[in-house]
Amino acid sequence: MSDTLTKASTTITNKAIDVVIIGASASGLMCAIEAGKRGRKVVVIDHSNKAGKKILMSGGGRCNFTNYNIDAENFISHNPLFCKSAISRYTQWDFIALVNDYKIPFHERKHGQLFCDDSAKDILTMLLSECAHAGVQIKLKCDVHGIQKTANEQFSIETSAGLLHCQSLVIATGGLSIPKMGATPFGYNLAKQFGHKVLATSAALVPLTLQNNDKAWLADLSGIAVDAVVSSHSISFRENILLTHRGLSGPAILQISSYWKAGEPININLLPDIDIESFLKNRQNEQPKTHLKTALAEHLPKRLVAALLDEDLLDKALQSISHQRFNEVAERLHQWQIKPNGTEGYRTAEVTLGGVDCDELSSQTMQSKKTDGLYFIGEVVDVTGWLGGYNFQWAWSSGWCAGQVV
Ligand SMILES: Cc1cc2nc3c(=O)[nH]c(=O)nc-3n(C[C@H](O)[C@H](O)[C@H](O)COP(=O)(O)OP(=O)(O)OC[C@H]3O[C@@H](n4cnc5c(N)ncnc54)[C@H](O)[C@@H]3O)c2cc1C
Numbered sequence: 001m002s003d004t005l006t007k008a009s010t011t012i013t014n015k016a017i018d019v020v021i022i023g024a025s026a027s028g029l030m031c032a033i034e035a036g037k038r039g040r041k042v043v044v045i046d047h048s049n050k051a052g053k054k055i056l057m058s059g060g061g062r063c064n065f066t067n068y069n070i071d072a073e074n075f076i077s078h079n080p081l082f083c084k085s086a087i088s089r090y091t092q093w094d095f096i097a098l099v100n101d102y103k104i105p106f107h108e109r110k111h112g113q114l115f116c117d118d119s120a121k122d123i124l125t126m127l128l129s130e131c132a133h134a135g136v137q138i139k140l141k142c143d144v145h146g147i148q149k150t151a152n153e154q155f156s157i158e159t160s161a162g163l164l165h166c167q168s169l170v171i172a173t174g175g176l177s178i179p180k181m182g183a184t185p186f187g188y189n190l191a192k193q194f195g196h197k198v199l200a201t202s203a204a205l206v207p208l209t210l211q212n213n214d215k216a217w218l219a220d221l222s223g224i225a226v227d228a229v230v231s232s233h234s235i236s237f238r239e240n241i242l243l244t245h246r247g248l249s250g251p252a253i254l255q256i257s258s259y260w261k262a263g264e265p266i267n268i269n270l271l272p273d274i275d276i277e278s279f280l281k282n283r284q285n286e287q288p289k290t291h292l293k294t295a296l297a298e299h300l301p302k303r304l305v306a307a308l309l310d311e312d313l314l315d316k317a318l319q320s321i322s323h324q325r326f327n328e329v330a331e332r333l334h335q336w337q338i339k340p341n342g343t344e345g346y347r348t349a350e351v352t353l354g355g356v357d358c359d360e361l362s363s364q365t366m367q368s369k370k371t372d373g374l375y376f377i378g379e380v381v382d383v384t385g386w387l388g389g390y391n392f393q394w395a396w397s398s399g400w401c402a403g404q405v406v
Contacts, residue, residue: 226241313329
């Protein structure tokens, strides 16, 4: 690993460059590999001291690198059909074949998500060795000071490592999440410089924070995780929710955060597998002396139930509770509505919603419709995947498509 990274830091050689890719991570490295295999002279530059930092930190260090089920429906974009071409040309099966070529052990988790058995390093090492085989130069700790298109249809890129000229320029600088890992608005600014529309960006796949009044009564529940269905508008996700000292997290909350709009409530069904009203009515017949809290504890953590329902009611025996009250209990537990205060923002978000408007890019090649030779790939584009390996698949697919033509 360290060998590959050291090689990645060598200075840019002076031979003619065909393609410059800015951003040495998922999408940029995939594009570089493909262009390099076609015999193009490729230089990848990144201001960071290491390639693929987000790959290394992804999936809790095990990189959820793709998903067995990839479909346009798993992506959010102002133009929902844009991603179709790329994800059908370079599919999850293509990436899995590459992972298998490198004999990287992996496993499937819930909902078709594929993770490395050992470490996300395996994926980065694979990409860097493919780059090395394809003759790609990677220059790290390299800042870009300015980019112009010259009269002879070349791009001239002023960098801390000198002036570079190329025919094709690929922007693979990602979104705004985790600034500490090197995220910058570079790609958006460059898009605007070349006349592109950039759709409003916001943090996504991110924990939600609570209003002060909700924080107070939920504070003691930190650490509780429940399998739930979380909904906003017409979209729902079934997964765990996790109560934390800052608010709501867990996979179902991260998923819904990509759809949630400020000021709106989210709905949480804490008991997706049972009809709690019928359960309570049956239990009332069979064991009338059982207390409500004891009956509910069969399905939900006691502390959560105690926080959500009235204490006096919970202490009552089922025989003394009306069916109307059971109905109210069911409504609270099946349709718990809570209005988040906001999100934790880019500090902890996995991805950025919005970005370079895909209507101004070719869906086949990712080339700008405004400037020949300019390409945008990966997260910088207004295509955001669900949690579950979709964002990497978009990076691989869009990078691969551009790599065929740059
Ligand atoms: C904590 C975390 C976990 C994640 N886990 C998963 C997961 O398991 N599965 C999944 O599918 N997705 C996951 N994601 C999302 C995924 O990492 C991204 O969607 C993906 O990395 C996007 O790839 P990219 O190449 O477009 O951009 P990035 O990976 O963000 O790479 C952009 C590169 O550009 C460089 N750069 C930025 N600005 C400049 C500049 N001004 N000059 C030079 N270089 C610059 C950066 O240093 C970086 O190397 C996770 C994200 C986070 C934050």
